Structures are given as C-alpha cells and as structure tokens.
Amino acid sequence: MDNASNSITTLESIDASGTSGTVDIDMGVTVSNINTTLGTGINTYTAGLATDTITLASAAGTDIIEQNVLGTSDAISVTNFTTGTDIIELSKAGISASTVDGSTAIVLKDVDGDGATLGATVQTVILKTITAIVDFDDTTDDANVLVLNSNVDDNTALQTALAATGTHQVRMGAALADNNAFLVMYDDGTDSFLVAVANTSGTTITNGDTLTTAELGVQTLVTFVGISDATTITVADLGGDYNA
Numbered sequence: 001m002d003n004a005s006n007s008i009t010t011l012e013s014i015d016a017s018g019t020s021g022t023v024d025i026d027m028g029v030t031v032s033n034i035n036t037t038l039g040t041g042i043n044t045y046t047a048g049l050a051t052d053t054i055t056l057a058s059a060a061g062t063d064i065i066e067q068n069v070l071g072t073s074d075a076i077s078v079t080n081f082t083t084g085t086d087i088i089e090l091s092k093a094g095i096s097a098s099t100v101d102g103s104t105a106i107v108l109k110d111v112d113g114d115g116a117t118l119g120a121t122v123q124t125v126i127l128k129t130i131t132a133i134v135d136f137d138d139t140t141d142d143a144n145v146l147v148l149n150s151n152v153d154d155n156t157a158l159q160t161a162l163a164a165t166g167t168h169q170v171r172m173g174a175a176l177a178d179n180n181a182f183l184v185m186y187d188d189g190t191d192s193f194l195v196a197v198a199n200t201s202g203t204t205i206t207n208g209d210t211l212t213t214a215e216l217g218v219q220t221l222v223t224f225v226g227i228s229d230a231t232t233i234t235v236a237d238l239g240g241d242y243n244a
Helices: 094-095 157-163
Strands: 013-015 022-026 034-037 042-046 052-056 062-066 073-078 087-089 127-130 145-151 178-189 192-199 214-226
Touching: 094 192, 157 192, 157 214
Parallel strands: 013 034, 022 042, 034 052, 042 062, 052 073, 062 087, 073 214, 127 145, 145 178
Antiparallel strands: 178 192, 192 214
16 A cells, blocks of 8 residues: 555554555655554565554564665654564655754764764765764774663753763764754663754754753654564664665
8 A cells, every 4th residue: 555556644543453465555755643453474664754653563574674765754653662673764855854943954974083974875884882982083994873871861861961071971072063963862761762863053063062951953754662672673673774
C-alpha cells in the first residue's frame, strides 16, 4: 500500500497486526499523524510527514522503518523495536529538512574535528560514544552521531548536559553556523531518543567554543520506546548507511 497509488494524504491508523507475509506500506506524502501496528512478517514502512507512532510485533517480524525524505516535522516513535533484527533507515535529506528553530532547514554536521557536512555521497552512520565531556577535536573518525552513555531526563536536560559545565560538555572542533546541527542519541533509562541538536542562536559558534543552553534547540527524530540503553543501538540498527 502506498500513498501515491491510493491518494492517501490524511489517515489516522493502520492495523496490519494480522499480517504474516511481506508488507510494504509507504506513507511518504501523508500529512496527518498515523498510528500503525505491524504484524509478524517482513515489513517495510515509510514514515509520513507528521508523527508516526508504530507498534511492531513483540519479538517477531522483521521490520524496516524508513525516515521520510522530506523531513521537516517528521517524527517516529517505535515500540517493540528489536536490536539486531529491526532497522530504522535514516535519511540525510529528511533530517536536513528538519526545522529545529521552526522555520529554517538545518545543515547536518559531523561530530569531529572537521565538522564536515553530511553531503550527497553515500555515507556510513558512525557512532561516537561518550561517558563524560568531549572535545570534538579529539574525534577524527568522521563520526556523525554522538551517543551518550548515561541517563538524561529529556531534551531540556540534554541541552544542559551538552552545554558548558554540563556532564557531557561539548567543545566544538569546527565552527557551527546558525542552523547547523549534529545528531545525538541518548536515553532516559526507559526509552532511547535520536535527536538533532542545532545552533539556533542566530550567530556562529566558533571553533573551540563550548555551548550554552540558549544557543541550542533540540528536535526529536526517533523515539525507541522500551530501549532503556541507547548504547545497545548499533550502526546496523540505524541502516548502516544513510539513505539519500
């Protein structure tokens, strides 16, 4: 089922819990929030343009959930995600279309000393796990997702943790222009979250600077309901390579 052939732009729910074969659901241009339940088969689900709340079959099924390539306000919440079996395929274009400040699309940057932009070429998801403060100048492996190995209550607490004197204080390894952003994955001890952290200050944060909470905005991209430790989510669970 796909939105193009069925002209679906608004839809409240999909119940495919009774399916056991191969199921392909594409909600790529659907603008409404969708609650979706998938079955025990081989499922591929392309997220819509709003919030997709997806429940997978518990400990069953093989599921691929694709981020929407148009992004903007797309958010995915997935329950019963099984690491090592299920996959969230990340989209560079979709994430880069996010408007953390509410109006301007972000430019996605690596979390290393170069701060390169995730461009049009094929790029692998590379995780950088930290337990305390970090200087991006000390990271030279083109990492593009910062993973926090500790509990953080919510996005507001994340801003505090990443800012100067925070438990996971970040020192920039390259300038971070206004509406430039980087990806962070963290957990609150119950659920895990993939978020975009953007400079929304209106000015450039210079190379070597730490951050302030006032400079930062956070947008949640994916919520892994029930994954209590973000460090258990692997590169393979995130698709290996970014989709275009």
